[in-house]
Amino acid sequence: MTALRRIFSEMTxxxxxxxxxxxxxxxxxxxxxxxxxxxxxxxxxxxRHNLPRAELGGPxxxxxxxxxxxxxxxxxxxxxxxxxxxxxxTLAAAVFVTLLDILICYPIAFILxxxxxxxxxxxxxxGLIVPFWINEILRAxxxxxxxxxxxxxxxxxQALGFWSTPVDFVRADVAxxxxxxxxxxxxxxxxxxxxxxxxxxxxxEAARDMGASWWRVHxxxxxxxxxxxxxxxxxxxxMLTAGALAAPQILGGPSNLWFTQLIYQWFxxxxxxxxxxxxxxxxxxxxxxxxxxxxxxxxxxxxxxxx
Amino acid sequence: xxxxxxxxxxxxRFGSYTAVDNAHLSIQGGEFFSFLGPSGCGKTTLLRxxxxxxxxxxxxxxxxxxxxxxxxxxxxxTALIFQNLALFPLLSVAENIAFPLEVRGVSRKNRRRRxxxxxxxxxxxxxxxxxxxxxSGGQRQRVxxxxxxxxxxxxxxxxxxxxxxxxxxxxxxxxxxxxIQQRVGLTFIYITxxxxxxxxxxxxxxxxxxxxxxxVGDPKTIYNRxxxxxxxxxxxxxxxxxxxxxxxxxxxxxxxxxxxPLAGQSGGGRDHAPGAxxxxxxxxxxxxxxxxGASPNRFAADCTAEEFEGSVQTLHLKAAGLPxxxxxxxxxxxxxxxxxxGALTLSFDPEAAxxxxxxxxxxxxx
Ligand SMILES: Nc1ncnc2c1ncn2[C@@H]1O[C@H](COP(=O)(O)OP(=O)(O)OP(=O)(O)O)[C@@H](O)[C@H]1O
Ligand SMILES: [Mg+2]
Numbered sequence: 050m051t052a053l054r055r056i057f058s059e060m061t062x063x064x065x066x067x068x069x070x071x072x073x074x075x076x077x078x079x080x081x082x083x084x085x086x087x088x089x090x091x092x093x094x095x096x097r098h099n100l101p102r103a104e105l106g107g108p109x110x111x112x113x114x115x116x117x118x119x120x121x122x123x124x125x126x127x128x129x130x131x132x133x134x135x136x137x138x139t140l141a142a143a144v145f146v147t148l149l150d151i152l153i154c155y156p157i158a159f160i161l162x163x164x165x166x167x168x169x170x171x172x173x174x175x176g177l178i179v180p181f182w183i184n185e186i187l188r189a190x191x192x193x194x195x196x197x198x199x200x201x202x203x204x205x206x207q208a209l210g211f212w213s214t215p216v217d218f219v220r221a222d223v224a225x226x227x228x229x230x231x232x233x234x235x236x237x238x239x240x241x242x243x244x245x246x247x248x249x250x251x252x253x254e255a256a257r258d259m260g261a262s263w264w265r266v267h268x269x270x271x272x273x274x275x276x277x278x279x280x281x282x283x284x285x286x287x288m289l290t291a292g293a294l295a296a297p298q299i300l301g302g303p304s305n306l307w308f309t310q311l312i313y314q315w316f317x318x319x320x321x322x323x324x325x326x327x328x329x330x331x332x333x334x335x336x337x338x339x340x341x342x343x344x345x346x347x348x349x350x351x352x353x354x355x356x
Numbered sequence: 357x358x359x360x361x362x363x364x365x366x367x368x369r370f371g372s373y374t375a376v377d378n379a380h381l382s383i384q385g386g387e388f389f390s391f392l393g394p395s396g397c398g399k400t401t402l403l404r405x406x407x408x409x410x411x412x413x414x415x416x417x418x419x420x421x422x423x424x425x426x427x428x429x430x431x432x433x434t435a436l437i438f439q440n441l442a443l444f445p446l447l448s449v450a451e452n453i454a455f456p457l458e459v460r461g462v463s464r465k466n467r468r469r470r471x472x473x474x475x476x477x478x479x480x481x482x483x484x485x486x487x488x489x490x491x492s493g494g495q496r497q498r499v500x501x502x503x504x505x506x507x508x509x510x511x512x513x514x515x516x517x518x519x520x521x522x523x524x525x526x527x528x529x530x531x532x533x534x535x536i537q538q539r540v541g542l543t544f545i546y547i548t549x550x551x552x553x554x555x556x557x558x559x560x561x562x563x564x565x566x567x568x569x570x571x572v573g574d575p576k577t578i579y580n581r582x583x584x585x586x587x588x589x590x591x592x593x594x595x596x597x598x599x600x601x602x603x604x605x606x607x608x609x610x611x612x613x614x615x616x617p618l619a620g621q622s623g624g625g626r627d628h629a630p631g632a633x634x635x636x637x638x639x640x641x642x643x644x645x646x647x648x649g650a651s652p653n654r655f656a657a658d659c660t661a662e663e664f665e666g667s668v669q670t671l672h673l674k675a676a677g678l679p680x681x682x683x684x685x686x687x688x689x690x691x692x693x694x695x696x697x698g699a700l701t702l703s704f705d706p707e708a709a710x711x712x713x714x715x716x717x718x719x720x721x722x
Contacts, residue, residue: 251442254409259456259507260430269455273446 095327099320116327132311136332139308140339142226143290147283149230150237154282158241159271163250181235189228189299196224196300225300229290236289237282244278245271277353284340284354291336308332358385358543359420359433359510361406366415368401375401377567378415383545383560385510388537390546392554393564394590399547400439402564403513406545407436419511435509437517441500443488449499450475450484456507474502477536494525501536511543518553530557551591555579563587583624585712588637595643595680597636601628601711609711611636614676615655620709628713638709640670640683646703654703675702 061069096112104110123129157173165173180188195201196218203215218224248271256266297307312332315325344351361383368376375398383389391399404410406417408429417424424432435456443452451458453474454467462470468484475481478498480491488496497517504512514533518526534557537544548554554561555575562572563586570584582588589596597618599611609628610619613636620636628634646654657675666686673680682702 249440249442251438251440252444254429255436255438255442256444256455258407258409258429258434258436259503260459261455262430262459265459269447269458270444 091326092330094323095330097323099323116324117331119324120328120331132328135306135311136308136335138305139291139332140335142222142229142307143287146226146229146233146290147287149226150233150286151241151279151283153230154234154237154241155275155279158238158245158275158278159267161238161242162246163248163253177235177238180231185232186295186299188232189296192224192228192231192300193219196227219300220302220304222302222305225297225302225305228296228300229293232293232296233286233289236285240282240285241275241278245275248274276347277349280344280347280349281354283343287340288336291332358541360385360387361511361543361545362416362418362421363402363406364416364418366402366405366412366417368398368405368410369413374567376405376412379569380415381562381569381572383543385543386541388534388544388546388557388559390548390554390558390561391564392548392551392561392591394549397564398567399549399564400515403436403515403545403547406511407434407513408432433510434513435504435507435511436513437500437504437515439515439517439519441496441517443496443500443503445488447488448484449480449486449488449491452488452499453484453503453506455503470506471502474506477505478502493521494529497521497529498532501533505536505540509542511545512537514544514546516547516549518548519550526553533557555591563591565590580708581621581623582637582710582712585635585637585714588623588710588712593640593681593683594637595640597638597678597680599634599636601630601632601634603630604628608706609634611711614678615657618653618655618709619706620711621707623710623712626713628711632713634711634713636709636711638704640681642704642708643680643682643702644684644704645682646701651703652706653709654701656699657702658699673700673702 057069057073060072095116096114098109098111098113098115100107100110119129120132121129123131157177161170161173183191193200197203198215198217200218202218206212207215252270253266256270261269292309293307294309294313297305297310301307301310308328309332312325312328315321315328319325344354363379363381366376366379367374377398379402391402393399401410405412406419408424408427408431411425419433429436444455447455450468450471453471454462457467457470471484472481475484478501480495480498480502483491483495488499491499497520500517518529518533521529530553533544533546537557546554546557555578558575560572560574561578562569563578564570565584565586571578571582571587573581578587579592582591585596588594597611597613597615599613599618602610602612602617604610604622604627607622607625608619609622610617611634618636620638622628623637655675657673657680659671660674661672663670663672664686669684669686671682671684673682680702
């Protein structure tokens with residue numbers, strides 16, 4: 050609170066009261082109206098019964114844990130293994146996509162920060178950014194075309210004789226993982242880039258000079274500097290992947306259900322906003338817990354991520 | 357083991373820009389060798405070439421008689437101490453020092469022991485577990501030296517390692533560095549733009565200007581017998597008197613100058629034709645206020661200002677419109693000549709003055 054007050058008075062003295070008030074008002078509106086209130090409303094929803102309009106405010110309109118109980122136990126006596134399985138699978142897939150992105154983006158970010166220069170650098174940045182001018186749904190469909198039975202990849206693979214019958218990349222979820230990984234590459238690249246860019250080139254050369262192999266230079270010198278960037282990138286990619294809807298909808302194989310699709314079904318198909326809210330809350334809480342756990346394991350502080 | 361370093365006609369170009377132009381010299385094993393030159397003259401580039409981060413565009417670098425082309429920086433027997441030290445901020449002091457050992461797969465325990473030994477040597481015992489940012493500038497400096505020594509190199513390359521320190525610490529570290537060098541007996545190649553540093557520490561100095569090595573020699577020769585106008589004016593204070601050659605007998609050249617005929621030594625043993633435009637360099641401490649006796653190179657000057665610094669007194673003079681400086685030790689005499697004392701008669705030993713032609717960069721290295 051004192052920190053906030055200090056920021057406010059600093060801004061007042063530097064930019065004047067009007068600007069300070071505007072910024073304070075905008076931030077307050079953003080946090081309160083756009084973030085906190087909807088979340089509270091959803092939380093409240095998740096503890097209520099799905100009642101017909103006439104009964105709202107009536108005696109049956111009380112708080113309940115029924116929606117959460119449903120996630121755990123379903124309608125019957127045993128565990129609701131189906132929904133829990135979907136959640137676990139979603140988390141695992143999100144972790145996989147995050148790891149994939151780290152693997153892809155770490156070298157790119159390093160090259161951007163320390164090797165590329167001039168035209169090469171600009172081309173790389175443009176190459177990274179331009180694909181994201183295209184709408185997300187369109188991009189997902191493009192991946193479907195790319196990976197489809199008669200798609201480009203199958204075409205090339207068959208033409209070169211790697212395989213003879215079309216491979217069903219969509220059913221194998223290759224298309225989904227590729228699409229998701231691709232969708233958040235930019236976030237990961239720039240997070241890691243931000244961190245790696247602060248590394249003094251001389252440190253790399255010093256390590257080289259002392260006989261270190263490239264592998265060790267990265268492990269001991271570059272990676273520790275990149276760690277906060279990787280953590281913040283990984284957090285974003287993980288959260289966004291776990292919460293993605295369009296890509297799983299379009300690229301997911303017929304057997305693959307994403308947890309967000311369950312939420313979507315409760316809201317839209319079943320019209321049960323209360324249960325949908327409960328499921329959304331579950332996803333949010335589980336993801337947050339998982340992220341904090343990972344940060345503990347890898348010894349990353351929140352402050353490091355905020356940089 | 358010490359190894360000598362030979363630069364065999366090394367030129368380094370970045371595009372059309374020549375950073376190092378035809379450097380040709382050899383540095384003996386166990387020597388403290390300095391490259392001295394102003395900022396941007398190519399010193400770092402040359403050092404990076406010896407350590408293997410830059411390939412010579414022309415010529416060869418030989419270490420211990422072996423051609424270093426295609427030998428990577430991690431495979432050379434050199435250790436480079438960077439201009440900004442380049443210590444690893446996220447590793448502890450001991451981990452920094454032990455890094456070269458870690459690379460070689462030395463066990464954790466032996467690494468720690470060697471790091472502690474080196475910390476002892478640089479007079480920082482017990483700081484192994486600190487982080488680098490918890491050390492002072494001078495301490496970091498010494499950690500960087502220890503880390504380079506841990507690599508057990510034959511040749512230590514130092515890129516202006518003292519430039520970030522304050523004056524007092526710098527002077528202390530000069531003595532320290534020289535002592536370390538004598539103790540470990542390695543070849544030190546030292547880069548600096550501070551002539552005091554180069555002269556006090558080195559066995560030999562190479563003076564660089566705009567990529568060209570203008571003179572190589574021991575500190576006394578560099579200071580007393582500069583071969584080029586650049587070396588004469590860059591290393592130490594000097595007075596410059598333009599003139600025209602009258603005659604040359606052996607190495608002694610007589611010039612006619614605005615203040616009268618003056619004699620000096622031909623720098624670099626060049627022969628000068630009568631009538632050639634030349635300049636005479638004489639150090640402020642070699643100028644003396646002459647008595648009545650017969651002394652060579654006598655001329656008149658007016659004192660315009662006096663600086664009294666305790667042990668040393670500096671007179672600012674004007675002779676025939678030329679500004680000159682004269683330094684002398686304080687003799688304890690209150691009534692020394694000062695401004696307004698009227699015309700003084702100055703003189704200097706012809707052996708102490710150097711006569712050089714203009715624009716001698718090209719034939720200087722010969
Ligand atoms: N990689 C490079 N590409 C292009 N030009 C370079 C490169 N490295 C150095 N130069 C140029 O070479 C010249 C010499 O640089 P260098 O770093 O060797 O100077 P220096 O003598 O070490 O100077 P300082 O005392 O300021 O460190 C400079 O003009 C610099 O701009
Ligand atoms: Mg330099």
